[in-house]
Amino acid sequence: MNYFYLIRHAQKQNLKGDPDLSELGIKQVHFTTDYLRKFPIKSIYSSSLLRAKQTAEYIAKSFNLKVIIEKNLNERINWGDDPELSFEEFLKLWERTSLDRKFKPKVGDSSYKAGERLRDVIENISKENDNSHIVLVTHGGIIVDFLRNIFSEGLLRKFKSDFFEEREKLIKECSITIVKKNRSNFFLEELASIDHLPFLIE
Template sequence: MKKIYIIRHCKAAGQEREAMLTVEGIEQAKQLAESLQQYEIKRIISSPFTRAIQTIEPFAKKAQIDIERDERLAERILSTQNIDDWLEKLQQTFLDMDVKYEGGESSKEATERINQLIEELFEASVEDAAIISHGNLLSLLITKYNSGFGFSGWQAMKNPDVFLLTKDGQDITIKRIDM
């Protein structure tokens, strides 16, 4: 049985690539590290964004696991232009996976990007892995396995948030883990 722990980063000070965790986020990361110790995680793959790395660093140090950085876990770009009604535009991308705004990535493209990594992890020899990424991208992945998650699921996500994706033979399930 393969297990992939899907982790949304802790509370951050912004959305830019180098945005760091807030003081609260740093405390959340320490608490997350304690909670994750009960699992058999052997591999960690993270978005290269600072807030994602900072989220998993306390656990990685305790577990003595190197953090692999993977661009496929980077934040999804909705558009390179400022969009006043960005929330409505984002919702539209959950309704139509092919919608794409200027300089952005469609939901279909983003889902394919992260799913490529998930498929590699399912094929890898390591049983239990953790990926650390961002709410928008992770909600698309969760929606792939639970169609009812969608935009409202994204809205309900917390910082941090943890889900468990399990593959047992051909059966794939996903569920939220309370931390």
Template sequence: MEKVIYLVNHGEAEGSAAQDPLTAEGILHGSELAQFLEGYPIERVITSPLMRARQTANEIGDKLGIRIEDDSRLAERQMSTRVFDDWLVKVEGTFLDLNLSYEDGETSNDAMQRVCDVVDELPDNSHSVLVTHSLLLVLLMRCFDQRIGFEDWQAIKHPDVYEMRLADAGAQITHLWEHE
């Protein structure tokens, strides 16, 4: 049994609201990303419904000739409804305490559970792309490697790609996208 999952962080966006689109550079990088992934045996592309992820997924799906599937469980983690001046400190805190939540926010454990449910539902011996957002992407990798944390989140680019191979023996996570 093996599942191969290509974890894609969306391209550069105009902002972080649900309907904020990709920038012109984000669209260009999405196209480059799709061309890069063309060399992999991908069967499914599943995306967050947020505009920036959906646009990135569309580039991939169009290039590979694969219909895009939306899954709301791939939407970015909602840390809080409040805006914090010390946002980075707050994010780091949620990696140090996976049960920490802020006003109307989701804990890291809750976010990890919903995104891991997506992975659990993928069939054995499949090759899928999950297009999501940086914080949720890192939390997903953390489900399979507890060493992954805040510093890894800070290193994520827009766009970015990781390959995660899940087998009975464990997980192997490889950073694939070396684009500047």
């Protein structure tokens, strides 16, 4: 059995494109790192976006590990990737991809495809590991996409009764979702926990 800690990146600066972490985001990472120290983390993977890489690098220093960049952990769509879209247009496009999970925007992936990318990452890592604890620093949307692909509505609502109404809003910055994986099955152990982040969520 392998243990995967799906961590949404820490809070970023409110800028278009690929911004750095905010001051609050850096504090969030420190608390998240302190929490993770109780686990024997073997490896740390990150999406290629700066906010995720910076989050992963802070965590990796504590474990004396190098961050492995995995583009398949990137978000389904990212504000700024399509320069023609205003922020309001981006939000409308995001909502459309959330509601119509097979819809593929001009730039980026469908919700379903993004979820399958994350699934493939976990399955490929699992083939090379056994009884390992692995951190994946990624994004709120793709975490939700993966969960919707893998787990039933009933199970997700047991963890969060409003999961399908709130979706990505439930995946706060530096929240931790724990998924276990054996040879054939996925098991959800924790969903978007922020118990380790006192007073650091805005």
